[in-house]
Amino acid sequence: MPQNEKKAGTLRRIIIIDDNPDIHKDFATILTAKSDLSQLESLESELLGTEQLPPKWRGYQFDLDFATQGREGLEKIKFAMMHQMPYQLAFVDMRMPPGWDGLKTIEEIWRVDPDIQVIICTAYSDFSWEEINQKLGITENLLILKKPFDSSEVAQLASTLTQKWILAKKAEMKRDELERLVTQRTKDLNESNQQLKREMAERRELAAQLVRFQKMEAVGTLAAGVAHDLNNILSGILSYPDLLLMKMQKDDPMYRPLSVIRRSGQKAAAIVQDMLTLARRNVAVKEPVDFSALIRDFLDGPECRSILGYHPDVCIDTQIGSESFAVLGSAVHLEKLVMNLISNAAESIEEMGTVTISLDYEQLTGALPGYGAVKPGGYVKLMVADQGIGIDKDDLDHIFEPFFTKKKMGRSGTGLGMTVVWDTVNHHQGYIEVNSKLGHGTSIAVYLPISDRQVEESASKVKQEDLTGRGERILVVDDVAEQREIATAIFEELGYAADAVTSGQSALDYIEKQPVDLLLLDMIMDPGMDGLETFKRVLSKYPDQKVLIASGYTKSDRVRSALQLGASFIHKPYRLEEITRAVKNTLYTSSP
Ligand SMILES: Nc1ncnc2c1ncn2[C@@H]1O[C@H](COP(=O)(O)OP(=O)(O)OP(=O)(O)O)[C@@H](O)[C@H]1O
Ligand SMILES: [Mg+2]
Numbered sequence: 001m002p003q004n005e006k007k008a009g010t011l012r013r014i015i016i017i018d019d020n021p022d023i024h025k026d027f028a029t030i031l032t033a034k035s036d037l038s039q040l041e042s043l044e045s046e047l048l049g050t051e052q053l054p055p056k057w058r059g060y061q062f063d064l065d066f067a068t069q070g071r072e073g074l075e076k077i078k079f080a081m082m083h084q085m086p087y088q089l090a091f092v093d094m095r096m097p098p099g100w101d102g103l104k105t106i107e108e109i110w111r112v113d114p115d116i117q118v119i120i121c122t123a124y125s126d127f128s129w130e131e132i133n134q135k136l137g138i139t140e141n142l143l144i145l146k147k148p149f150d151s152s153e154v155a156q157l158a159s160t161l162t163q164k165w166i167l168a169k170k171a172e173m174k175r176d177e178l179e180r181l182v183t184q185r186t187k188d189l190n191e192s193n194q195q196l197k198r199e200m201a202e203r204r205e206l207a208a209q210l211v212r213f214q215k216m217e218a219v220g221t222l223a224a225g226v227a228h229d230l231n232n233i234l235s236g237i238l239s240y241p242d243l244l245l246m247k248m249q250k251d252d253p254m255y256r257p258l259s260v261i262r263r264s265g266q267k268a269a270a271i272v273q274d275m276l277t278l279a280r281r282n283v284a285v286k287e288p289v290d291f292s293a294l295i296r297d298f299l300d301g302p303e304c305r306s307i308l309g310y311h312p313d314v315c316i317d318t319q320i321g322s323e324s325f326a327v328l329g330s331a332v333h334l335e336k337l338v339m340n341l342i343s344n345a346a347e348s349i350e351e352m353g354t355v356t357i358s359l360d361y362e363q364l365t366g367a368l369p370g371y372g373a374v375k376p377g378g379y380v381k382l383m384v385a386d387q388g389i390g391i392d393k394d395d396l397d398h399i400f401e402p403f404f405t406k407k408k409m410g411r412s413g414t415g416l417g418m419t420v421v422w423d424t425v426n427h428h429q430g431y432i433e434v435n436s437k438l439g440h441g442t443s444i445a446v447y448l449p450i451s452d453r454q455v456e457e458s459a460s461k462v463k464q465e466d467l468t469g470r471g472e473r474i475l476v477v478d479d480v481a482e483q484r485e486i487a488t489a490i491f492e493e494l495g496y497a498a499d500a501v502t503s504g505q506s507a508l509d510y511i512e513k514q515p516v517d518l519l520l521l522d523m524i525m526d527p528g529m530d531g532l533e534t535f536k537r538v539l540s541k542y543p544d545q546k547v548l549i550a551s552g553y554t555k556s557d558r559v560r561s562a563l564q565l566g567a568s569f570i571h572k573p574y575r576l577e578e579i580t581r582a583v584k585n586t587l588y589t590s591s592p
Pocket of ligand 2: 340343344413417418
């Protein structure tokens with residue numbers, strides 16, 4: 001059979017099922033007879049010796065097959081179906097003894113090939129059309145052909161019904177193709193829909209993050225606006241009690257009230273500091289910090305003791321090995337992070353309980369809950385877990401927001417602790433994971449990238465005992481009267497010879513007449529030169545002059561420049577112990 005026709009699905013295959021072989025011959029004659037025209041053409045080519053053209057058949061070319069019994073016909077149809085070469089049309093005789101009759105045969109045929117067109121050939125009216133319909137069901141794939149048949153009628157029926165079959169197949173293919181297209185399109189649409197949903201969720205998360213950043217920005221702007229003035233005010237509240245308490249016996253009736261004033265001042269200073277941290281006016285120093293040592297020092301230090309002092313029934317279980325982990329960052333901020341996590345954990349325990357602190361190495365490769373992709377690499381994982389009250393599901397989304405607190409205002413509860421934690425973690429390119437169940441406790445894991453830079457030994461510190469001066473001359477340069485007053489009072493008290501001026505220019509004039517051992521320079525002074533400018537002028541004339549810069553902004557660009565030029569630094573507001581230590585360090589351990 002011609003391959004191209006088979007491929008195109010246009011080869012017309014017909015099966016004739018009749019017990020009479022003569023009938024087979026009749027069909028063969030009718031359906032394969034050459035047209036007159038083609039006979040003429042072959043005669044012409046014989047006579048003229050021209051090349052014989054392929055024979056043209058009248059109408060369509062049919063591929064005929066024959067069976068003498070219903071079962072045999074059925075087998076051939078099954079075989080054809082199996083090889084994807086179905087018949088389009090079957091002529092089925094009604095009476096075919098000894099086997100199945102026509103109706104039974106058709107019934108069986110349609111079971112395996114429901115699309116085949118069938119013509120029942122019958123000489124008798126064995127069954128009425130209604131009976132046939134009843135038996136085979138109402139169908140448009142069946143015709144009755146009365147014997148003896150008319151040749152042209154058979155040829156026409158064969159042509160028309162095979163054509164009908166082919167057209168039906170084409171329509172079916174078209175429908176399948178359409179269905180496939182619709183399915184594909186639906187799938188594409190679903191995928192776009194999912195993608196859109198993902199993008200919307202991402203956008204929502206980004207928007208939430210933006211709001212968080214904006215809130216911090218707002219807190220920062222506010223803090224930056226008030227911090228300078230607030231720090232100057234706090235200096236008085238912090239330093240005078242120090243000075244007075246130093247001269248006072250513990251049983252003095254004023255000792256306690258003064259201590260309370262001092263503690264309140266410290267708390268207020270801590271809040272200003274937190275706000276400044278968030279304002280990022282304090283650009284974190286990126287130096288290698290031994291994170292394990294920092295935690296150990298914190299746990300042994302006075303701040304942790306004071307936290308535990310408030311919570312006597314809370315004990316701390318530490319699981320920190322001797323291994324040290326270097327983190328590139330700011331020790332001050334990292335200490336705040338540790339302090340806030342531990343104080344929150346301790347505060348969450350209402351009666352008795354344990355806060356577990358562990359430190360481990362963790363290799364992050366993929367994702368962390370709450371984050372998309374995380375930067376792969378080695379991290380130190382600090383875990384602070386408590387058996388406290390836990391955090392409400394709704395609150396979990398808010399704990400990092402500035403001023404979000406569920407605690408009583410006054411005791412703890414400014415709501416900046418976790419904000420500082422979040423900010424610090426972000427600033428150190430780390431990750432934070434919170435797990436909490438109401439009534440069952442909370443565990444917070446902080447991941448910080450490990451640095452391969454060596455932790456430098458810090459400059460030797462002056463021992464606490466020898467904080468007193470030996471008459472060294474100190475010039476305090478500050479535009480705020482209280483600051484000058486406090487500083488000079490402290491220095492005088494400790495045995496230094498202190499004097500004060502109000503501006504950079506007067507400082508220059510002063511040291512020209514009377515050299516000093518140390519300049520305590522305020523950074524922001526209004527009007528006139530600021531600390532950096534003054535320092536530069538001083539250096540140009542007296543390159544060996546020791547200078548201690550005081551500022552509320554730990555590391556602003558101008559402070560940073562002053563440090564690079566060799567100045568020391570003290571954070572404002574300072575406590576008595578801090579300023580005297582800084583003075584000693586500047587005088588005897590640092591060189592300009
Ligand atoms: N370990 C914890 N267990 C239970 N709740 C916690 C824990 N850590 C944080 N929270 C909840 O998150 C809130 C915010 O904590 P955050 O440290 O920012 O503020 P705060 O502790 O209320 O005040 P402060 O500014 O003094 O730290 C807390 O008020 C508390 O409700
Ligand atoms: Mg807190």
